[in-house]
Ligand SMILES: CC(=O)N[C@H]1[C@@H](OP(=O)(O)OP(=O)(O)OC[C@H]2O[C@@H](n3ccc(=O)[nH]c3=O)[C@H](O)[C@@H]2O)O[C@H](CO)[C@@H](O)[C@@H]1O
């Protein structure tokens with residue numbers, strides 16, 4: 470059992486180094502398996518539990534992988550893939566396991582998905598993925614627990630996503646990249662991480678047009694080759710550090726190549742947080758009471774659902790009533806009950822929450838129900854009086870690298886503990 474212990478009251482100051490993006494590196498590991506020859510090198514890899522699980526999963530299907538933690542570099546040689554089974558004990562521990570299917574289909578002619586994990590956020594369907602594979606010519610056998618996808622070569626088709634699924638878009642692009650002929654994906658996801666994956670696939674030799682427009686065209690090619698690629702910075706990690714500065718009355722310089730916070734920056738500015746860019750560094754500071762905010766989550770360029778939970782913590786400290794409408798996931802408000810244990814006043818009705826601030830927060834024993842509610846509780850702990858203990862810390866470690874070390878370097882009183890229970 471991993472747990473985080475946070476004692477609030479310290480303003481965070483200094484330079485925060487933003488990790489590489491979890492939601493870009495996981496599809497990139499899946500993409501690396503499409504190359505039948507050579508070694509792929511990924512740089513700026515976040516050293517998070519999801520990456521460790523992805524390494525285990527790649528090894529389970531026959532890839533040779535080196536994870537150089539200090540250098541934040543992955544070396545992947547997929548020339549000897551030999552096993553189409555994504556074993557339940559690894560695959561069920563993270564969502565990114567879903568991104569291994571296209572490579573197994575192309576390289577081995579089949580993929581056996583024994584399970585897919587990820588944050589517990591209510592319904593998380595995969596129908597767009599499987600319907601897409603079927604339209605490209607695969608046979609999908611959906612059993613009770615195991616899904617078997619088979620294809621002796623895929624053929625391009627026109628695909629439409631009912632909503633612009635993030636991993637769905639990535640998977641269908643990867644499936645189309647080595648298919649015969651042309652594939653068009655309509656209503657494709659626009660997230661910057663998807664564009665970074667397209668960038669890597671293009672370097673590998675894939676022919677992809679229309680990234681960022683919602684209409685993606687992929688001309689299938691014969692083979693893809695191993696490349697070197699640097700993972701983009703994690704805008705969710707950056708958003709959390711910006712919020713940590715905001716709620717502790719601190720001042721941080723965020724460093725991460727090409728960092729762009731997008732709408733989160735504008736929302737925090739509306740709340741009274743100051744941002745200033747100085748070349749490649751983004752400064753964040755807050756020395757005034759926070760104002761309340763309205764948030765409606767949406768696919769990119771809307772407000773990212775993954776930052777909705779940490780924003781709920783910020784809203785609890787703001788002077789007035791904030792309104793949050795969660796439109797992506799139907800089970801993302803488990804945080805409200807935990808924040809209320811710390812003294813917040815959050816009332817939830819279906820997909821909407823009202824946050825009545827400002828409420829002084831008091832340390833408590835609280836439960837992370839998923840990765841983002843976990844980091845939201847760390848933020849709450851930084852602003853609370855007394856000690857906050859958050860379990861299970863593993864969920865936080867799924868997505869944030871060396872969190873306690875990075876926050877301690879900025880003045881936070883936070884420790885990460887491991888115990889038998
Ligand atoms: C590893 C990764 O990149 N995870 C991110 C990815 O998850 P993920 O790719 O799983 O999220 P999706 O964009 O696919 O899901 C969004 C919504 O679409 C629905 N849906 C999705 C696929 C499908 O086949 N059928 C269907 O109905 C889901 O139930 C959900 O309500 O995008 C989410 C939304 O930005 C983020 O919170 C996750 O951090």
Ligand SMILES: C=C(OP(=O)(O)O)C(=O)O
Nearest residue numbers: 564565587588775840841
């Ligand atoms: C929902 C998330 O991740 P995953 O899709 O990997 O479960 C998240 O990062 O908040």
